[in-house]
Amino acid sequence: MAVKSLGYVVIRTTDLVGWQDFACNTVGLMPAPSPREGVALFRMDDRPFRFWVEQSDRDGFVAPGWEFASREEFEAALAALAAAGRPVERADAQEARIRQVYELARSSDPAGNAMELFYGRFVDYAPFVSPAAVSGFVTGEHGAMGLGHVVFTAPNFAETHAFYKDVLGFGDTDLGRFYLMGGGPDDPGVGFAFLHCNGRHHSLALGEMPESPNGAVHMMLEVATLEDVGRAYDRVLKSKGKVPLSATLGRHVNDKMTSFYMQTPSGFDIEYGWNGLVIDPATWVPTTSLAVSDWGHKWAHESE
Numbered sequence: 351m352a353v354k355s356l357g358y359v360v361i362r363t364t365d366l367v368g369w370q371d372f373a374c375n376t377v378g379l380m381p382a383p384s385p386r387e388g389v390a391l392f393r394m395d396d397r398p399f400r401f402w403v404e405q406s407d408r409d410g411f412v413a414p415g416w417e418f419a420s421r422e423e424f425e426a427a428l429a430a431l432a433a434a435g436r437p438v439e440r441a442d443a444q445e446a447r448i449r450q451v452y453e454l455a456r457s458s459d460p461a462g463n464a465m466e467l468f469y470g471r472f473v474d475y476a477p478f479v480s481p482a483a484v485s486g487f488v489t490g491e492h493g494a495m496g497l498g499h500v501v502f503t504a505p506n507f508a509e510t511h512a513f514y515k516d517v518l519g520f521g522d523t524d525l526g527r528f529y530l531m532g533g534g535p536d537d538p539g540v541g542f543a544f545l546h547c548n549g550r551h552h553s554l555a556l557g558e559m560p561e562s563p564n565g566a567v568h569m570m571l572e573v574a575t576l577e578d579v580g581r582a583y584d585r586v587l588k589s590k591g592k593v594p595l596s597a598t599l600g601r602h603v604n605d606k607m608t609s610f611y612m613q614t615p616s617g618f619d620i621e622y623g624w625n626g627l628v629i630d631p632a633t634w635v636p637t638t639s640l641a642v643s644d645w646g647h648k649w650a651h652e653s654e
C-alpha cells in the first residue's frame with residue numbers, strides 16, 4: 351500500500367500561455383506533446399511528463415499524483431483508503447491512458463487535499479533538454495526519488511498526519527512545532543510534519559494551518575547544481591516582479607536544501623533547490639528541528 355514517489359502534479363490556471371512561459375523560461379522545464387486542447391505538459395527527466403497544467407476558470411494546485419510500484423501496491427492502497435472511509439474513484443481506461451499510466455484513481459486526505467494514485471512507469475526516451483539551459487533536475491536513479499515535494503495545509507493536523515502514515519505508508523522524517531506567538535501559555539504552536547516515501551528527505555509536508563486558497567503551500571523541485579539555482583534566481587530577479595520572489599536564497603536546516611521560493615502563476619510557490627539530504631528510510635530516526643533555515647529564506651511578507 352506504500353506510496354513509492356511523487357510521480358506528477360496536476361495544476362490549473364486561468365492563463366495557460368503565461369504558465370507555459372513561466373514553466374519553460376523561468377523554471378526550465380521542457381514542453382511535451384499535449385494530449386488535448388487546454389492542457390500543457392512539461393518534462394523534467396525521462397518521464398513523459400511531470401507537470402500537467404490545464405486551462406480553467408480558477409488558479410491553483412489540483413493534486414499530486416502518487417506513484418505505486420505495482421498493481422498489488424496500488425490495489426492495497428485503494429482498499430486501505432476505502433477502509434479508512436476516504437472516497438475512492440477509479441478513472442476509466444481512457445483517462446489512465448491520457449495520464450500515461452496503467453491505472454488511475456482519485457481520493458483525498460482528511461484535510462480535503464485531493465490526490466491521484468497510479469502505477470505504471472512510462473518512459474519517454476527522448477533526451478531531456480531544458481529551454482532555460484538547466485543542467486538537470488534531480489529525480490533519483492530511474493526516477494526513484496520522484497519529482498520533488500509538495501506541502502499541504504491540514505487544520506486537522508493529527509488526523510491527517512496519521513492518515514498518510516497508516517493508510518499510504520509514509521514515514522516521519524522530521525517533526526516540529528513552531529511557536530509563532532511567542533511560546534507563552536496561550537500559544538498552541540503550529541505543528542509541522544515532513545514525511546518520506548523514498549530516499550528523498552521529504553516528498554510531503556503538512557502544516558497545521560488554515561486551508562490554503564491556492565490548493566498547496568508550495569512544491570519543491572531540485573536541480574543538479576548550485577549554479578542552476580543561481581541562474582534561476584537571476585531569471586526571477588530579471589523579471590522585475592513578473593515572477594514574484596516569495597523568499598530569498600537560503601538553506602533549510604532539516605533537508606539541507608539550498609533554495610529560493612517564487613510564486614507560480616497559479617498562486618502557490620515553487621521552491622527551487624539544490625543538494626537536498628538523502629536518507630535511508632530503513633534506519634532513519636525522525637528528528638525534531640528547532641529552526642527552519644540556517645541562513646536566508648527571508649520571506650517577502652516579512653517586514654524586517
Ligand SMILES: [Fe+2]
Binds near residue numbers: 499501568569570621
Ligand atoms: Fe519545501
